[in-house]
Amino acid sequence: MRILIVSDAWSPQVNGVVTSLQALVGELRALGHQVKLLSPQDFRSRPCPTYPEIPLVWDLWRVGPAIRDFRPDCVHLATEGPLGWAARRWLARRRLAFSSAVHTRFPEYIHTRWRWLPLSWGYAFLRLFHRPSQAVLVTTERLRAELAGRGLRRLALWRKGVDTRLFQPRAQLPGPLQPVFLCVGRIAAEKNLEAFLALDLPGEKRVVGDGPQREALQARYPQVRFLGYQHGEALAEAYRQASVLVFPSRTDTYGLVMLEALACGTPVAAFPVPGPLDVLKAGVNGVMDEDLREACLAALELDRSRCAELAAQQSWRVSALEFLAQQSLLDGASGAEPAVLVPKP
Secondary structure (H helix, E strand, O other), rough: EEEEEOOOOOOOOOOOOHHHHHHHHHHHHHHHOOEEEEEEOOOOOOEEEOOEEEEEEEOOHHHHHHHHHHOOOOEEEEEHHHHHHHHHHHHOOOEEOEEEOOOHHHHHHHHOOOOOOHHHHHHHHHHHHOOOOOOOEOHOOOOOOOHOOOOOOOEEEEOEEOOOOOOOOOOOOOOOOOOOEEEOOOOOOOOOOOHHOOOOOOOEEEEEEEOHHHHHHHHHHHOOOEEEOOOHHHHHHHHHHHOOEEOOOOOOOOHHHHHHHOOOOOOEOOOOOOOHHHHHOEOOEEEEEEHHHHHHHHHHHOOOHHHHHHHHOOOOHHHHHHHHHHOOOOOOHOEEEOOOOOOOO
């Protein structure tokens, strides 16, 4: 198939959405499909106010012609940003079928940054964006039930995976002389990083990642090692060197970093909220507790080999096949035409 994916999130951004889409594109191409990705790299953009790492595309009139010229068999809108809205508008006006996805808890993220904006507004925004979509892909059954309760429709499961060739335990790795507690992700308000940084824990704390809060938090917690972004083998090694991955977020839809850490044999400590509840088996590969310090200390006792065994069962190939299965259901859904019927000028 000719598959078009539209995403406002793409490299050089570093986040779970980009990781998922990069893995999806790689697997789809390995399966013989022709994949085109429309991202901010294909357009002109400006940095997002308060979050300059995120580019906002402004020459949106070019989106429709780009879709038309590729003549896709199916279109997937990965994000609810300017590119996603422009593609949605163009496709909906022509009654062309497309799928979309909920990768992030957008309403909660907005509410975290601007408390005066009610959550109900954010979910109204989500309902509006995804209303024409013939399949709204979500990562877990828990999220599907939650979003259904918020009024979203045509929700379908698309589970994520992990690159087990990169993220795997190293044989006979000597343990650290003192515990190493690691946090990996964007250093931004919605990630609740201070819940980890403020803990009284033995050993050393490390943070892999970057974002708008890094400078302030690094100054406030000088005893913590901020390592910036790490990629590939360097990231895998950071997971292996850690005694516990600490996942303080309360708003993630999933949390791919947990799966990556587990594949390296590193147990996880987290709050008992969606995301961790979907990824972790309590007392086996992770500990969830409203007292995050207690979760961190208890996770030190977990079997690292068991963590790696469970994570190795989830591959990106299986995830890509689930994605393809949803695309195959779009033709003629709810009266919409398949995207392949877009006329070429």
